[in-house]
Amino acid sequence: MSSIISVSNLSKAYGSGFKALNGINLDIKRGEIFALLGPNGAGKTTLISIICGIVNPSQGSVSIGGHDIIRDYRAARSMIGLVPQELHTDAFESVWATVSFSRGLFGKPKNPAHIEKVLKDLSLWDKKDSKIITLSGGMKRRVMIAKALSHEPQILFLDEPTAGVDVELRKGMWEVVRTLQASGVTIILTTHYIEEAEEMADRIGVINKGEIILIEDKATLMQKLGKKHLTLQLQNKLDAIPETLAAYHLELSADGRAVTYDYDTKGDRTGITSLLSDLRNAGIRISDLDTKQSSLEDIFVSLVRAP
Template structure:
């Protein structure tokens, strides 16, 4: 869809922790940036505000996971960037191309795998993927289309009409259409929702290859274990506002609480008073002692605990550590923002 060239100019957002705005970086001056999103807001005619001055820089070649509850604004933001929805204010640059002043170049660089299955039912798989490439003015490239279809296990279905395919196969076609014009920035909006395990595996194999080739990938997903495995950075959006952007590993170190579980030689009836300064809990039967701590530790961390355990005469025969998953961190962040 061709965007409205009369979109409003950028409304500068105030600085936020975790990323820089274009006002700070200089518009179009960051060669490492795939996307520069500055002050994007969206208020509908009904008065509902879906996005509130969202600013974000996404680096070239990274896999960025955008997480948020239903209705948080994820799909609205993606639709605005892709030219499907008009923003109320703000601006976007794609590889330095302004989204309205140079919209053809900007849109040419973007591929979108939407949530909804929107394909022509009577077209064949081959025809619809080839047509998607032609929409961007690119010459026919049967070899590339063949490779995409094979990567997505669609080659045997290349002459089948879309209407005859299963839901999972139709999802594969959407991915193939998004890749047909060789985008540099790929949006995956809930790409594996409701699909089979085989498709998820195939798709992530393709995503890994795309990322290795330098394609920037922005993922929204309800399968947070996918973000935990694949993402370089994580952004959390809720109620139309970005509340956090962080390197995935740094986020898990910073906000992921850890547990040290000690399997005791002799069960305890209660935690000794000399250990009251630690966040300790006894398991059922008194045979396990669990120490919960953050990434910085408490009172010197595990080393101090070991010393105090010996002083209290508490012996253990084995130990193990656990850490909060990205899903638990995400749930806690969203809960705290409400």
């Protein structure tokens, strides 16, 4: 897949001197769903705002479909639809009017067939004549997406599309995003929900304190995470792991009453059977055990905590 967006060495210092982004490099592939995952204040909205031409970068460059966002602003911007974090809609307009009007803002000629397709993709067709004020929260969000797609952009940015939304609406939104991807739109969403990145994305970028600290295919990431930890509670306190068990790389707890064994759930063998028999041969008795799956949450937390 070729890249549709290329961000290179991008930095942003706000007027106060505060550095919100620091040396961001990022390529978005045509047709993918890319999730930018990071805690509040990480710089997600700043990055999206620069790519969409709303905020000026302090350093670095961005090109969209080969168009530089500063030198070639109009061409770059017309390829993008943006659904901002803060939603605002014209309450008394009809769905059809507000979506058609957004298209006009991009100087594009009327195209009722496109507006119709967008409204149908977003399950808003039967609401096309309703005033926005009469719609549910979930529908209003979909109207915002329809507005962002009105000028036929190839790329859609969704800034925290499900923040503060209940579980059901969130799942509905995920379905909408998949439908849009199937219709050929490249999607970049920001989120601070790990589950959302895990559920939606083809690739995940983790951003923290203005720096991208990890970019990975989701499948690869999940494979790396296909690790489990087996914790064995011991009947008797252990001072040290016996030499005969060195191959298992066990970790002894500080109080000497538990050992932890890491194993790969995707491997041919976990090594648990032989571990248990070798423990017995070493005279170590077990009083209890439990296993824990490491998750995206684990690495996310450890990455974000790292100094």
